[in-house]
Amino acid sequence: MSSQAGVIVAMDWGGSWARTSVVNHAGELMWTTRVPTPQGTGSENMLRVGEEALLQAISWCQSTPILGIGIAVAGPIDVESGIFYTPPNLLELNGISLIEAWQDRLIYPIHIGNDATLAALAEYHLGAGLCQRKVGRDVKTLLYLTISTGVGGGVIDRGNILLGAHGMAAEIGHIKIDTSSSADLCNCGGRGCLEALVSGTAIARKTVNALSNRSETTILKDIDITRLSSQDVFTAYSAGDSLSERIINEVISDLARGISDLIHSFNPDLVVLGGGVTVGLSTTNLLGNLKSQISDSLMSERHKDFEIMYAQLGDSSGMIGASLMVQSSLQDI
């Protein structure tokens, strides 16, 4: 990439961090910074902190032309207006449009998208999708799942982002995986959602419940249950702990049911797993097991023709996806 082609200022705004970077045409982060999201300080201060991070990035660029600003946000957002709709991790920004708040002072065109959707776009072009192409396998349709505190996702079909009417397609944490009346409650108010069964929160909750109900030997029993995380369960799993094994196997089985439904819906040839829980999952050897459980539930050989792999771009995927969104908007003109 030549500097004349210009760069993109990208931000990924989540519940914990606002990450900002300058990204070149090849999707490489040339400069990056992060500031804690100032939760609880009011929307005005939240907006000021975000704006300052962007101004810092803009200032870093000096005379290099800036093609636009791309922002990936955690939560439901209207992609046209940029208005947040009750974002669970950025609640103070509910009803606010970052475009409206920032456009005047930041000058460059601002594009906003959902973080999971943009991570999907980044993985499609420059992450897992690129890995597949490097080994000679074409990727047409990518389904990205992010499994951490919650569960989200994104779909790229033949280069197009599946947006949905309000930019809220692939809200895959809330498809139903357990339809029994006693299924686990979800944050959304429903029962048996994918998020309620396989998220980090769900894994921790299942484990705490099991610890309080069972007398069996487990290396987790001395852990402070108020701080128990899914990572502890994966660590115990790797150490051969039978309680953790039972819980993780249940999670794999539920995840397989969820992904099967999603494959019937989206027919991806590449399924990419990102987010903190999948970092834990990657320390196990369960990916092959997961894939075969998924395949067993699929209705046709063509639906079974998919690969599954871990995300390749880590915490940068939202920013890289945001920069690709800006590039793609320039091509549309």
Add this chain to the structure above:
Amino acid sequence: MSSQAGVIVAMDWGGSWARTSVVNHAGELMWTTRVPTPQGTGSENMLRVGEEALLQAISWCQSTPILGIGIAVAGPIDVESGIFYTPPNLLELNGISLIEAWQDRLIYPIHIGNDATLAALAEYHLGAGLCQRKVGRDVKTLLYLTISTGVGGGVIDRGNILLGAHGMAAEIGHIKIDTSSSADLCNCGGRGCLEALVSGTAIARKTVNALSNRSETTILKDIDITRLSSQDVFTAYSAGDSLSERIINEVISDLARGISDLIHSFNPDLVVLGGGVTVGLSTTNLLGNLKSQISDSLMSERHKDFEIMYAQLGDSSGMIGASLMVQSSLQDI
């Protein structure tokens, strides 16, 4: 449309009929014919009958330029190669490519797509979507369900057909609606699929089971159960039959669960119901009930911002969608 702009020869090939038409730029059928699909006569004869119908349409056009041939088929098909993959209703064509079989003799470029996907495209531009636009409501993302012997679907997102890697996205009959181990068996070999619970076949099966198990009064009890169809159940429902009411209410509840999952996946602002069972459904007043049951399960206000209506193009939707696919391929060039 001026005749100079050219016309499209379109076919919709299902298990019972091969419908063929000449369609103008506005999606109007200028000429149409149908021949029974010669099931059981071998693939060579099947192909000959289809080809003859297309040649008849081509011959009708006389000197009017033909822009291309669009074919909607019942069953899984690879959209690039045109190869059928185990189409349940056209099994003799398994492994055959209509493009390869016909391209040489038919001269005009042949485009092939799944019938439900192309019906979705037709409803988006010229059916239910057009109705919504006429009353001033924009439609960005349309989810189409066809509920008849089986259950299929299609999604159009901001004008783009959601294809999936093999053109088999929106295989929505096989998302799981009942995850209990005793859930009804589906033709795909799974249990609790949407198709196993709300298709015409499922409604008839539920009714026959209920008739054999119950001693209650029902106007259906004198019917020949080997010929009982979902339409009989809807007719009995409208006459106030309590057994039919219970079955139809169960179907509405299962359909609502399925559509909720699909709305989380696709975020449509318009859900369109087509197929024989919805013709039965339209004789009841249950659409509002269905909509409110769907809304109750959705996780955000924005997902609840959708309309639901019956398909507007009837049996012509596949052919109209096939003609739109050809038009769209010309714009890509």
